[in-house]
Amino acid sequence: MSVNIDRIEIAVIGAGLGGAAAAALLAGAGFSVHSFEQAPAFARLGAGIHIGPNVMKIFRRIGIEKKLEQIGSHPDFWFSRDGMTGDYLSRIPLGDYGRREYGASYITIHRGDMHAVQIDALPQDRVHFGHRLNNIEERETDVLLTFENGRRVAAGLVVGADGINSMIRDMLLGPEKPRFSGWVGHRALVNMNKLHGSGLAFETCVKWWWEASRHIMAYATKGDGSEYYYVTGVPVDSWEHDTSFVDSSREEMEAIFGGSHPMVQALVDATETVTKWPFWNRDPLNLWSRGRLVMLGDACHPMRPHMAQGACMAIEDAAILTRCLEESGMADYSDAFSLYEATRRERATRVQTISNANTWLKQPEDPAWVYAYDPLTAALG
Ligand code: FAD
Numbered sequence: 001m002s003v004n005i006d007r008i009e010i011a012v013i014g015a016g017l018g019g020a021a022a023a024a025l026l027a028g029a030g031f032s033v034h035s036f037e038q039a040p041a042f043a044r045l046g047a048g049i050h051i052g053p054n055v056m057k058i059f060r061r062i063g064i065e066k067k068l069e070q071i072g073s074h075p076d077f078w079f080s081r082d083g084m085t086g087d088y089l090s091r092i093p094l095g096d097y098g099r100r101e102y103g104a105s106y107i108t109i110h111r112g113d114m115h116a117v118q119i120d121a122l123p124q125d126r127v128h129f130g131h132r133l134n135n136i137e138e139r140e141t142d143v144l145l146t147f148e149n150g151r152r153v154a155a156g157l158v159v160g161a162d163g164i165n166s167m168i169r170d171m172l173l174g175p176e177k178p179r180f181s182g183w184v185g186h187r188a189l190v191n192m193n194k195l196h197g198s199g200l201a202f203e204t205c206v207k208w209w210w211e212a213s214r215h216i217m218a219y220a221t222k223g224d225g226s227e228y229y230y231v232t233g234v235p236v237d238s239w240e241h242d243t244s245f246v247d248s249s250r251e252e253m254e255a256i257f258g259g260s261h262p263m264v265q266a267l268v269d270a271t272e273t274v275t276k277w278p279f280w281n282r283d284p285l286n287l288w289s290r291g292r293l294v295m296l297g298d299a300c301h302p303m304r305p306h307m308a309q310g311a312c313m314a315i316e317d318a319a320i321l322t323r324c325l326e327e328s329g330m331a332d333y334s335d336a337f338s339l340y341e342a343t344r345r346e347r348a349t350r351v352q353t354i355s356n357a358n359t360w361l362k363q364p365e366d367p368a369w370v371y372a373y374d375p376l377t378a379a380l381g
Contacts, residue, residue: 004152008034009330011145011155013133013168017049017111018297018314019161020118024062025322026159027123031330034155035122036147038132042119044112046189046273048221048229050205050308051114054373055315056104061376064117065104071117072107073220075205080362083208083216086261090364094205102371108205110221110229111311133162136171136293143292157333158293159321161314164280166299172290178280180239181304181356186232186248188274189221190267195228198266202228208264213358216257217308218267230267232256233306233358239278248276279304281356284349289337296321301348307355309370313348319375320344327380343380347373 012023015037023035051059051068059065076095081088094106119127135146142154160168164178195202205219218230234256250271257268285300297314321340328336351370354360361367 005144006151006153007142008032008153008155010034010157010159011036011143011153012159012161013145014038014160014162014299015119015122015127015129016161016163016297016314017115017118017311018318019159020115020122021058021062021315022159022161022296022318022321023126024118024121025058025318026325027126028062029322029326031325033126034153035127036131036133036145036153037127037129038148040130042112042115044110044116046229046275047111047187047231048108048219049111049114049311050106050108050219052309052312053098053102053104053106053371054375055312056107057374057376058315058319060104061319062118062121064121067117068107068109068114069105071113071223072105072109073204073223073225074105074107075203075219077203077205078361079203079206081206081208081261083210083214083257083260083264086263089209090361092361092364092367098371101368103374106371108219108221110227113221133167136167138291138293156292156330160293160295160299161297161318162299164282164298164302166295168293168295169285169299172287172293172295173285176282178282178302181279181281182235182237183233183279183304184236184239185277185279185305186234186253186274187229187245187277188253188271189227189229190270191272192226192228192270194270195266198262198269200263200266202263207361208261209362210257210260214256215306215358216264216267231305233279233304241278245275245277248274250274252276284345284352288341288345292333294321294337294340301352303352303355304358305355306358307351307360307370309351309355313351316373316375317344317348320378320380323376324380339380343378
């Protein structure tokens, strides 16, 4: 029995944070785009995310900046503090200062809320959930994609926005598992009654630091202050589980961070449900595209999350890739892909390196090179 083949212009594989941005921007630029996502639907998992002004400018172009500004929290500062004494190590101005100097807001938000806004902004008949890509055949004039559900699609171009275990990356560079970085992160939305019960005033964006770079990044995920979240960074010997995360506990948090500053203790005491995630890594790749296949985001530059810029780099990639395709047109896609890589490689690698080193904003420093960057107007090439 022969299976029908659908023909499309551009397929974006993965509708995560980078893929959803790519689909929106490419469609906005007039390309005919379909997204294919393996998940049957997205859930509001308990985790937050920072979005810098560099990316809020892209969300302005997509038409979702205002909505995200309404939902998210707008910290006036990123504070870094000593986890034992509470001493301030740095106070990086954001808020009004950021809007004025960097051209857009800096927000912290629940990543499920942000992702839902991104997905809602896409033409719903072009987002195909429950489509897990499991075969790619590069042909003379297109790429034949086969999905686990049996559907086959012939696409003119394929954007691999399929995350750290990218199948497009495997296709281009051969299968290779990402490397365990030796670090895990605990993620928790804390119990607000318990947090308020401490009588302490919690800053809306603060990173607590201990020796050997152990840390807790804590922040509000809603503008009305009704949700507070933390993510840790803790070195461990190994990661033995084959799931993407495991349950942790308040007792584990107490064992790691107990005896710290009273505000940290209050965070630990307000912990109920907490999960533990491994951080994976790859060295910078020497190939971002081949033929009609191109990658963005964690597929080509995964990083430890300590600069809060992994998704931001994926979304910046999406903006630059769109501009390059607009400039060259579909027919000259290989010029577009070369220009894209030439524009993105240095910046993404720099962010990846600093993120992995976990030094960002620990001491006073000027973050303008990250936040003031405008991917919609930056020079290409
Ligand atoms: P993903 O978001 O991983 O999306 C990939 C998508 O592809 C998924 O939906 C997946 O289901 C789909 N997919 C995979 N394979 C297939 C297939 N074969 N077929 C179809 N679909 C497929 N970044 C920030 O900018 N700010 C932060 O504050 C921040 N905090 C973080 C905190 C933690 C603890 C972690 C772990 C990361 C953090 N990041 C942060 C990084 C950020 O989450 C990632 O960099 C970002 O999600 C990468 O986006 P992506 O679109 O490349 O990949």
